[in-house]
Amino acid sequence: MITSRLTTKAQTTIPQPVRVALKLREGDELAYRIEGDTVVITKAKAAAQDDPFRTFHEWDSEADRKAYGKL
Numbered sequence: 001m002i003t004s005r006l007t008t009k010a011q012t013t014i015p016q017p018v019r020v021a022l023k024l025r026e027g028d029e030l031a032y033r034i035e036g037d038t039v040v041i042t043k044a045k046a047a048a049q050d051d052p053f054r055t056f057h058e059w060d061s062e063a064d065r066k067a068y069g070k071l
Contacts, residue, residue, distance in 0.1 A: 029044035031043070
């Protein structure tokens with residue numbers, strides 16, 4: 001079982017195995033679904049209109065995010 005600790009500000013770090021499994025990157029959004037006493041966390045689907053460059057997959061690398069991420 002993978003766990004993380006809640007801070008006094010109700011924050012937690014998403015453990016690395018979870019980030020890898022969900023293919024999370026900086027800026028990604030998470031979706032939470034409550035099922036009884038269980039919470040399911042998934043990577044939120046980005047709305048198509050939010051990203052005008054969504055079809056430019058050839059420019060979607062870690063190097064590109066570092067070089068152009070703050071533009």
